[in-house]
Amino acid sequence: MSKPLKPEEAESTGANFLPGLAVDTVIFGFHLNQLTVLLLEYRNTGLLALPGGFIKNTENLNDAARRILAERTGLQDIYLEQFHVFGDLARHDPTPLRAIMQAKGFQPNDDHWLLSRFVSVGYYALVDFTKAIPIPDELSDSCGWYDLAALPPLMQDHTAIVRKALATLQVDLDRKLIGFNLLSETFTMADLQSLYETILGQPLHRSGFQRKILGLGIVERLEKQYSGGAHKAPYLYRFVPNK
Amino acid sequence: MSKPLKPEEAESTGANFLPGLAVDTVIFGFHLNQLTVLLLEYRNTGLLALPGGFIKNTENLNDAARRILAERTGLQDIYLEQFHVFGDLARHDPTPLRAIMQAKGFQPNDDHWLLSRFVSVGYYALVDFTKAIPIPDELSDSCGWYDLAALPPLMQDHTAIVRKALATLQVDLDRKLIGFNLLSETFTMADLQSLYETILGQPLHRSGFQRKILGLGIVERLEKQYSGGAHKAPYLYRFVPNK
DNA sequence: TTATTATTGTAACAATTTGATACAATAATA
DNA sequence: TATTATTGTATCAAATTGTTACAATAATAA
Numbered sequence: 001m002s003k004p005l006k007p008e009e010a011e012s013t014g015a016n017f018l019p020g021l022a023v024d025t026v027i028f029g030f031h032l033n034q035l036t037v038l039l040l041e042y043r044n045t046g047l048l049a050l051p052g053g054f055i056k057n058t059e060n061l062n063d064a065a066r067r068i069l070a071e072r073t074g075l076q077d078i079y080l081e082q083f084h085v086f087g088d089l090a091r092h093d094p095t096p097l098r099a100i101m102q103a104k105g106f107q108p109n110d111d112h113w114l115l116s117r118f119v120s121v122g123y124y125a126l127v128d129f130t131k132a133i134p135i136p137d138e139l140s141d142s143c144g145w146y147d148l149a150a151l152p153p154l155m156q157d158h159t160a161i162v163r164k165a166l167a168t169l170q171v172d173l174d175r176k177l178i179g180f181n182l183l184s185e186t187f188t189m190a191d192l193q194s195l196y197e198t199i200l201g202q203p204l205h206r207s208g209f210q211r212k213i214l215g216l217g218i219v220e221r222l223e224k225q226y227s228g229g230a231h232k233a234p235y236l237y238r239f240v241p242n243k
Numbered sequence: 244m245s246k247p248l249k250p251e252e253a254e255s256t257g258a259n260f261l262p263g264l265a266v267d268t269v270i271f272g273f274h275l276n277q278l279t280v281l282l283l284e285y286r287n288t289g290l291l292a293l294p295g296g297f298i299k300n301t302e303n304l305n306d307a308a309r310r311i312l313a314e315r316t317g318l319q320d321i322y323l324e325q326f327h328v329f330g331d332l333a334r335h336d337p338t339p340l341r342a343i344m345q346a347k348g349f350q351p352n353d354d355h356w357l358l359s360r361f362v363s364v365g366y367y368a369l370v371d372f373t374k375a376i377p378i379p380d381e382l383s384d385s386c387g388w389y390d391l392a393a394l395p396p397l398m399q400d401h402t403a404i405v406r407k408a409l410a411t412l413q414v415d416l417d418r419k420l421i422g423f424n425l426l427s428e429t430f431t432m433a434d435l436q437s438l439y440e441t442i443l444g445q446p447l448h449r450s451g452f453q454r455k456i457l458g459l460g461i462v463e464r465l466e467k468q469y470s471g472g473a474h475k476a477p478y479l480y481r482f483v484p485n486k
Numbered sequence: 487t488t489a490t491t492a493t494t495g496t497a498a499c500a501a502t503t504t505g506a507t508a509c510a511a512t513a514a515t516a
Numbered sequence: 517t518a519t520t521a522t523t524g525t526a527t528c529a530a531a532t533t534g535t536t537a538c539a540a541t542a543a544t545a546a
Contacts, residue, residue, distance in 0.1 A: 018263045021362060061330020061362055085328055085364050087304020119264060119304060121328050190522085207525085208505060215503095230514040231522035433494085450496080451534060458532095473543040474493030 014113040017054035022120040023065045024052040024158070025080060026165035027073070028199075029129025029145045030182070035198050036129055036145035037162055038073060039154070043141065044103040047096055049155040050162070051143065052120070065123045073143045074135035079179045080123040083168040084161075087119040091157045124165040126180040126199075170200055178218045178239045186222060186236040189213065257356040260297035265363040266308045267295040267401070268323060269408035270316070271442075272372025272388045273425070278441050279372055279388035280405055281316060282397070286384065287346040290339055292398040293405070294386065295363070308366045316386045317378035322422045323366040326411040327404075330362040334400045367408040369423040369442075413443055421461045421482045429465060429479040432456065 027038035039048045053068035055061055065080050094115035101108050108115060134143045146152060151162065169176075173196065183191055193209045213219060220240050225233040270281035282291045296311035298304055308323050337358035344351050351358060377386045389395060394405065412419075416439065426434055436452045456462060463483050468476040 018360075018362065020261045021264055055330070055362070057360070058332065060332055061328060064330075082328060085304060085325060087298070087307075087364070089301070089303050117261075117300070119261065119298070121330070188523095205505065206523090207507085210524085211504080225513095227513060229522070230516095230520060232512040232524080233514095234523055431494095448534065449494090450536085453495085454533080468542095470542060472493070473491060473545095475495080475541040476543095477494055 014054070016056055018057060019113070020116065020118055022052055022054055022118040023061070023068050024050045024086075024120050024122050024161055025065060025069050026050060026122065026124040026162055027069065027075070027078065027132075028124065028126045028148070028166070028169065029132065030126060030195055030198060031128055031130045033194060033198050035148045037148050037151065038075075038129075038134060038143060039146050039152075040072060040141045040143045042100045042103065045096075045099050047100060047155050048146070048152055048158075050158045061121065065121070069123075069125075071137055072140045074137060074140075075127075075132055077181070078125045078127060078132070079181060080125045081168075081172070081176060081179070082121060083124050084122045084164055085119060086122060086157065086161060089117065091120075092117040093156050096155045120161075122161055122165060124169060126169060126176075126182060128181070128183055131184070132181070173199060174216060186238045188234040188236060190234060192219075192237070257297070259299055261300060262356070263359065263361055265295055265297055265361040266304070266311050267293045267329075267363050267365050267404055268308060268312050269293055269365065269367040269405055270312065270318070270321065270375075271367065271369045271391070271409070271412065272375065273369060273438055273441060274371055274373045276437060276441050278391045280391050280394070281318075281372075281377060281386060282389050282395075283315060283384045283386045285343045285346070288339075288343050290343060290398050291389070291395055291401075293401045304364065308364070312368075314380055315383045317380060317383075318370070318375055320424070321368045321370060321375070322424060323368050324411075324415070324419055324422070325364060326367050327365045327407055328362060329365060329400065329404060332360065334363075335360040336399050339398045363404075365404055365408060367412060369412060369419075369425060371424070371426055374427070375424070416442060417459060429481050431477040431479060433477060435462075435480070 025038075029036040029038060038051060040051055041048055051069055051072040053064070053072065055064040059067070062080070062082070065082075066078065069078055069080065070076055097114060098108060101112075101114070129145045134145075136143055148162075148166070151159065153159070154162070183195065189210050190206075192213060193204060193206065196209065197204055218239055219237040222236045222238060225235060227233045268281075272279040272281060281294060283294055284291055294312055294315040296307070296315065298307040302310070305323070305325070308325075309321065312321055312323065313319055340357060341351060344355075344357070372388045377388075379386055391405075391409070394402065396402070397405070426438065432453055435456060436447060436449065439452065440446055461482055462480040465479045465481060468478060470476045
């Protein structure tokens with residue numbers, strides 16, 4: 001998991017949380033031709049990590065994932081998709097977390113609950129990073145979007161988690177697209193094609209792409225048209241509400 | 244998870260296991276046109292459950308899943324595929340497990356670790372149930388194959404877990420087929436088609452099916468031929484070793 | 487030994503889908 | 517009013533998939 005930062009967590013016994021279990025979230029951000037991922041930076045350590053946290057004793061796992069994302073990043077109502085559980089012993093590495101805790105003036109014992117082994121449930125999401133602007137809560141670290149094409153080194157096994165999430169997203173894009181709060185309320189076919197090309201990492205043919213998307217039945221054409229370029233105005237589309 | 248039965252577990256404190264985390268395995272068995280699932284029966288209670296158990300502090304999650312399957316059912320070297328984590332509060336229902344423990348002469352306190360909430364990681368597999376014959380360990384319950392078309396009521400949320408596993412298997416069949424220890428070492432195209440039809444629940448065209456399978460590149464044709472029917476002998480195939 | 491039967495392997499062709507190109511339409515700008 | 521860039525859609529080719537057909541043949545029956 002992405003190790004917690006909130007002082008009350010760092011100094012608590014973890015008694016309110018399910019022990020040994022964590023959630024890590026991979027939030028992909030898209031805009032124009034850029035794909036980014038949301039990362040937390042631990043001040044005074046230079047360490048980068050995925051937003052993560054723990055599950056309360058009284059909460060559903062899926063609800064915990066949404067809460068954790070909101071607490072760490074300020075992002076509300078993001079539709080998260082579970083994709084993998086990371087449970088190898090080898091991923092247990094308390095060193096970076098101890099550095100973070102020490103940078104915050106806390107000296108944990110070796111048996112501190114935050115330094116123990118965690119199994120982590122991975123969730124991913126996809127948002128328009130110009131529409132979903134993270135506003136860190138008072139107690140959370142700074143967070144921001146980092147270009148996926150130049151991903152910096154991440155804490156623990158978080159780079160592998162990001163890779164696995166991207167592979168899942170690429171395979172599931174057609175089926176999961178509508179669940180994500182993507183693009184604007186309305187968008188052009190070119191917007192959508194640009195999204196696909198960026199996520200899949202390859203160019204697509206315009207005519208075939210339009211046929212494919214309309215064939216999926218997930219968008220509906222609106223009468224009103226966008227204007228703004230020195231060319232024929234494209235139709236606008238939106239995701240069909242009940243699907 | 245499928246609650247444990249081994250006396251040492253039932254009377255221990257669970258200190259050797261990751262707390263609050265369990266594994267449930269959905270082992271689909273196929274032969275001829277029948278699809279079955281492997282279930283444990285709790286003697287003296289009539290309760291049926293998926294094989295399940297807990298993760299040791301010193302073992303990888305994936306290894307735990309294989310160990311649990313072997314301990315509960317005697318099945319060795321089954322290739323398991325992680326498919327979902329079940330983490331809702333609503334699935335916490337200590338009643339049937341208490342009944343099982345009492346049927347074994349154990350009176351647990353309400354705060355016994357086995358009666359607490361568990362998050363469960365679901366794994367599935369697919370085997371030939373005439374080749375994979377469960378031989379229960381000395382301490383495990385009886386286990387056997389149950390027809391999926393007439394699935395009896397299962398403990399807790401295990402029916403939903405089976406349904407989710409089947410849906411995943413149907414979607415992933417092409418990609419995961421080769422990992423499973425299926426059919427015999429060699430098999431005919433008709434054997435494979437029968438498998439597909441049974442799992443997908445619909446008939447397929449013979450000619451198109453052959454083209455599709457050969458197109459996947461996961462099987463290779465052998466020179467020797469099967470004989471045994473009053474008709475032209477079919478070629479035998481096997482899954483390509485390194486794929 | 488030969489005919490019968492039930493499948494198999496593969497060809498053939500139709501139907502459909504996908505890939506690629508072309509071109510008229512048109513909103514903004516020059 | 518012409519130019520420009522891009523869109524909507526048509527068209528045709530290529531590839532894939534759906535369907536039918538039929539000769540080949542292993543076991544069995546006659």
